[in-house]
Amino acid sequence: MRCKKVLSHLNAYADHELSDRLSREIDDHLRDCGMCRIQFKRILQVGASLNALGVLPVPVGFAERIMSEARSRVLLGAEKKSFFAWDGFSLQWLSELSVPVRLAACTMVLLAFFLGMTMSREISLSGNNQATASRETDMEGFEWFSPSPPESLEHTYMILASSFDVGDMTR
Amino acid sequence: MTVISDDQLMQAVAHGDLDAFNKIVLRYQHHAWRTACRLLGDAMEAEDVAQETFLKILKAAPRYRPTASFRTYLYTIVYRLCLDTCKKSRPSLMDTIPDRPSASPSAVDNLVSKECGEEIRHALESLPLNQRTAIILKHDEGLSYAEIAQVMDTSLKSVEMFIRRARENLQSKLSHLK
Numbered sequence: 001m002r003c004k005k006v007l008s009h010l011n012a013y014a015d016h017e018l019s020d021r022l023s024r025e026i027d028d029h030l031r032d033c034g035m036c037r038i039q040f041k042r043i044l045q046v047g048a049s050l051n052a053l054g055v056l057p058v059p060v061g062f063a064e065r066i067m068s069e070a071r072s073r074v075l076l077g078a079e080k081k082s083f084f085a086w087d088g089f090s091l092q093w094l095s096e097l098s099v100p101v102r103l104a105a106c107t108m109v110l111l112a113f114f115l116g117m118t119m120s121r122e123i124s125l126s127g128n129n130q131a132t133a134s135r136e137t138d139m140e141g142f143e144w145f146s147p148s149p150p151e152s153l154e155h156t157y158m159i160l161a162s163s164f165d166v167g168d169m170t171r
Numbered sequence: 172m173t174v175i176s177d178d179q180l181m182q183a184v185a186h187g188d189l190d191a192f193n194k195i196v197l198r199y200q201h202h203a204w205r206t207a208c209r210l211l212g213d214a215m216e217a218e219d220v221a222q223e224t225f226l227k228i229l230k231a232a233p234r235y236r237p238t239a240s241f242r243t244y245l246y247t248i249v250y251r252l253c254l255d256t257c258k259k260s261r262p263s264l265m266d267t268i269p270d271r272p273s274a275s276p277s278a279v280d281n282l283v284s285k286e287c288g289e290e291i292r293h294a295l296e297s298l299p300l301n302q303r304t305a306i307i308l309k310h311d312e313g314l315s316y317a318e319i320a321q322v323m324d325t326s327l328k329s330v331e332m333f334i335r336r337a338r339e340n341l342q343s344k345l346s347h348l349k
Contacts, residue, residue: 046338
């Protein structure tokens, strides 16, 4: 095995991350190559330096402080849950669903909402048309009381005026 | 005496068993505290991060699924909280920092009495956060490259590169020490 390949794997070799076959090849190479051996020793020296930092003891009372905070948060969570629960029904089950199921549920709710909006709009429009038709039916018989009732001079004039082309008059 | 596994303890915590949660805390408090301390270099911030790690585990217990080892899950939370802390309070820790001691004395300073230990600690703190995280998780916590990649949400190749560069940087800073 060549030095370039050994050096590229030396850190992983020092950390026991290589396969047995590759480790054996590097073992054989290090036995014969002084330069790679020096590089490997440098890696081990860095490890020894980090060991010199020593063990960091956990602060006194650390676990107790966590448990105290944990108990207060659990109690607070229980109070909130009882406030929002209706006759034993709770929305806790919603948070336990997986993300795809929650997304599908939200999509269904939104689709139902928009469908309802569309249908209600169509119903209200058809209702308006019926109102207009009923209004026209209601006006039957009252056309004689309009400003230009049928068979009046004004009504005849308006019919004649609408049949004339304005272009003919300007010639 | 049968040892209860982490997954069994988490199942109990999910059902509101605070004794099980206490066992989790006692089992992993050293790991969380030590990792946060090495990453942040400040004992008070490390304690806040370690405490918040366990409280997040408690809150997420009902949704916990053992897709990876609990240890990896714990270190992932520690790392992300340290990342947030660095971004908010000390963005300089994201990259290399100048070679000067920290302004306020901390419990960490008291522990390391030897001068070379102090230099090693400063050399470690001068590494960029990603290199520091990778080398600490490997050297102090004994995680594999695959586990470190999972914690840091990166590739195996990146982890190898972080560790290689961390060692090269430490080597150059500590070469004068015997």
